Amino acid sequence: QVHVKESGGGSVQPGGSLMLSCAASGITRSGSCMAWFRQDSGREREAIAVIDTDGTTEYADSVKGRFTIAISKDSAKRTMYLEMSDLQPEDSGTYSCAYDPWGCTLINGRPSLVHQGYRNWGQGTSVTVSS
Numbered sequence: 001q002v003h004v005k006e007s008g009g010g011s012v013q014p015g016g017s018l019m020l021s022c023a024a025s026g027i028t029r030s031g032s033c034m035a036w037f038r039q040d041s042g043r044e045r046e047a048i049a050v051i052d053t054d055g056t057t058e059y060a061d062s063v064k065g066r067f068t069i070a071i072s073k074d075s076a077k078r079t080m081y082l083e084m085s086d087l088q089p090e091d092s093g094t095y096s097c098a099y100d101p102w103g104c105t106l107i108n109g110r111p112s113l114v115h116q117g118y119r120n121w122g123q124g125t126s127v128t129v130s131s
Contacts (some may be wrong), residue, residue, distance in 0.1 A: 002026040006097050009125030012087055014033045017109060019023055020082040022097030022107040022122060026074050033068040033104035034080045035072060039124075040093035049082060052111040063091075087129045092101070 008020040024034065031077045039045035048060040049069040051063055057069050068083040098118035104111035 002099060002101070002118075004097055004120045005121040006095065006122040006125040008097060009127045011128040011130070012089055013131055014129055016085070016086065016087050017085045018127060020084065020095055020097075020125060020127075022080040022082075024078040024080070024097075024099045024120065025076065027078055027101070029101040029116050030072075031101060031103040033100040033102070033117070034078060035098050035109060035113075035115070035118070036069060036080070036082045037096045037098060038091075038093045039096070043093075044089045045071065045096070047113040050104060050113055051080065052106070056109070056111055058110045058113055073082055084127075087127075089129050092129045094126050096124040097122045107128055 004024045006022050012018055035047050035050040037045050038048050048063045049071045051057045051071050066086045070081045073077045099120040100117045105115040
């Protein structure tokens with residue numbers, strides 16, 4: 001059984017940086033699609049960064065150039081990271097990671113932010129950006 005757990009959230013001032021981690025254990029397939037989602041009280045949950053099995057990435061316009069997604073693999077575990085810089089108050093929210101063992105939906109060769117097949121979700125980690 002796959003378990004997914006996020007860590008690394010916290011509070012930071014505008015312009016600051018944070019690194020989030022997502023550990024997915026119990027992996028049995030070589031393929032994967034993993035993504036970071038963000039939700040706050042005023043907005044629907046949205047995918048902000050996604051990474052496919054081969055490391056191909058896609059970002060939401062709201063975070064492009066400021067956030068970087070990366071992944072490390074071993075035989076039964078995936079660890080996904082989200083390096084966030086120049087954080088702004090609108091980046092505040094609960095960040096969740098999601099895992100799909102069957103790979104991402106591709107659009108023009110890039111993983112899609114609207115991929116729907118995630119099978120496993122973490123409980124989320126909170127990020128607060130305020131002065």
